[in-house]
Amino acid sequence: MAVIPVDIAGRPYEVRVGTGLLETVAQQCAGRLRKQRVPIVTDERVHAAWGNVVEASLVAAGHEPAWRILPAGEATKSWDQLAALVDWLLAEEVERGDHILALGGGVIGDLTGFAASIVKRGCNFIQLPTTLLAQVDSSVGGKTAINTPAGKNLVGAFHQPALVLADLAALDTLPRRELQAGYAEVVKYGLLGDAAFFDWCEAHGAAMLAGDGALREYAVSRSVEAKAKIVKADERETLGLRALLNLGHTFGHALEAQTGFSDRLLHGEGVALGMVLAARYSARRGHFPAAQAERIARHFADAGMIANISALGLNCDGAALTAHMLHDKKMDAGTLPFLLLNAIGEAFLAKDVELADVAAFLDQELAR
Numbered sequence: 018m019a020v021i022p023v024d025i026a027g028r029p030y031e032v033r034v035g036t037g038l039l040e041t042v043a044q045q046c047a048g049r050l051r052k053q054r055v056p057i058v059t060d061e062r063v064h065a066a067w068g069n070v071v072e073a074s075l076v077a078a079g080h081e082p083a084w085r086i087l088p089a090g091e092a093t094k095s096w097d098q099l100a101a102l103v104d105w106l107l108a109e110e111v112e113r114g115d116h117i118l119a120l121g122g123g124v125i126g127d128l129t130g131f132a133a134s135i136v137k138r139g140c141n142f143i144q145l146p147t148t149l150l151a152q153v154d155s156s157v158g159g160k161t162a163i164n165t166p167a168g169k170n171l172v173g174a175f176h177q178p179a180l181v182l183a184d185l186a187a188l189d190t191l192p193r194r195e196l197q198a199g200y201a202e203v204v205k206y207g208l209l210g211d212a213a214f215f216d217w218c219e220a221h222g223a224a225m226l227a228g229d230g231a232l233r234e235y236a237v238s239r240s241v242e243a244k245a246k247i248v249k250a251d252e253r254e255t256l257g258l259r260a261l262l263n264l265g266h267t268f269g270h271a272l273e274a275q276t277g278f279s280d281r282l283l284h285g286e287g288v289a290l291g292m293v294l295a296a297r298y299s300a301r302r303g304h305f306p307a308a309q310a311e312r313i314a315r316h317f318a319d320a321g322m323i324a325n326i327s328a329l330g331l332n333c334d335g336a337a338l339t340a341h342m343l344h345d346k347k348m349d350a351g352t353l354p355f356l357l358l359n360a361i362g363e364a365f366l367a368k369d370v371e372l373a374d375v376a377a378f379l380d381q382e383l384a385r
Contacts, residue, residue: 019238023157023245025252028177032157032241034234038184039070039145042118043078045182046143049116054081056109058102058129059120060089063147066190071120071145083109091278093124094163096172102132106140116141116179122148122195123155123284127173130161134176144178147187149199150285153206153240156181158248158262164278168344169270175253183241185233196226197322198285201265201292203236206243208292208313209264212362214239219316226320260347261364264356265291271341275331282329289317293324298378299357302367309361327385335379339372 018035038045055075059068064086072082085105087093111117119129119142126144133142144156162173188196200222207215218236225232244262251258269284269291276282282290293314299305314324323329331338347354355370 019234021238021241021245023177023181024249025159025177030178030180032181032183032245034152034183034185034238034241036185036230038182039067039120039187040074042071042145042182043074043080046116046118046180049141049143049179050075050078050080051115053079054083054109055118056083056085056106056111056115057118057120058085058087058125058132060087060093060122060125062089063121063125067120067147067187071118087125087128089124090280091124091164091273091284094128096163096165098128099132099163102128103136106132106136111136111140113137113140116143118143118145119178120145120147122146122151126151126156127161127170128163130159130176130178131163131173134161134174139176141179142176144181146181146183148191149188149196149237150202151199152183152185152188152237153199154202154244154262156183157241157244158259159252168341169273169278171344171346183237185230185237188233189228193226193321194283194286197320198283198289200226200320201285201289201317201322203240204316205262205264205288205292206240208296208358208361209261209356209364210362211243212360214243215361222316222320257366260354260366261356263347264358264364265289265293265295267291267342267345267347267353267355268294268338270345271338272326272329272331274341275333275338276329286322289322290324290326293317294326294379294382295356296358297382298355298375299359301378302357304367305358305360309358313361325385326379326382331383333383335376335383338379339376342372342375 021032133140146152146156159177162170265288269287273287296310300307318324
């Protein structure tokens, strides 16, 4: 098992990466589960795959699991589900010192974390991420949120978990498409600040996706280490450093909004396309070699993912996509900074981008 510290001032915690962590969840959470009854938030699919495993561990340790089983999918990150979850936690008499377990992917982690941040002005929670995307990205760093009609993740809070248990065995139960979507966030760490890791992805990504356990542990651990370093330096994204973690997200969130935050385009798929677009737009502006942008697109295509937005069959133009970007959280005094690339492994925040130029670029990409 790999153990990666996340040294947040005043609230440090560990990310544990290994196989069998859900089978031993009670032991892993020793000292944190103060009561017999333990609240667990999950979705229908994850509960079907892992509910019995988690329950057996807790019951063997003398606990009584209290399950909140939600619909699977991005639509669960909503006001209605947040309100219902908060009411349920209050009915369960959750106290500030208790720990709520979030068993699932990014949707469950985001929703549970946000609920934990506002119940009694802040309760503890433990992330039990079951998707590759959640293990390498959303479960670490304390960003929690729900979606609204205005856009993705626009209502939320910074609220760090008390512990993250990334069980690699959970990846064996994922559909290939979910693995690929999570892989986009693995590649992101190479593109934004570690060219050697992108080289590693090119060499070993296919075998990692195919199920090689050692490669999966390395990919998850190295991704978490990269994120932990950035989060430690800029927890609340006030210095600009943490913004680098949003590489591909401005384009990706616009595509997700255009597709209705549905299974038509998973979050990781949107991020992958967003990083291809960020690379190509960087080349358009003269920051980045066009051949390197196509190298990135080719890598995602080789991994079995869509690498051109024209393949989505969107019934819109570039202006419609940039309209979604007006709700981006990075918007500052009417200007939207864009994460672009100077080189593979060297991302930067450009604050002089005109959305009209982005719209024209997207019109070209839609016709590609």
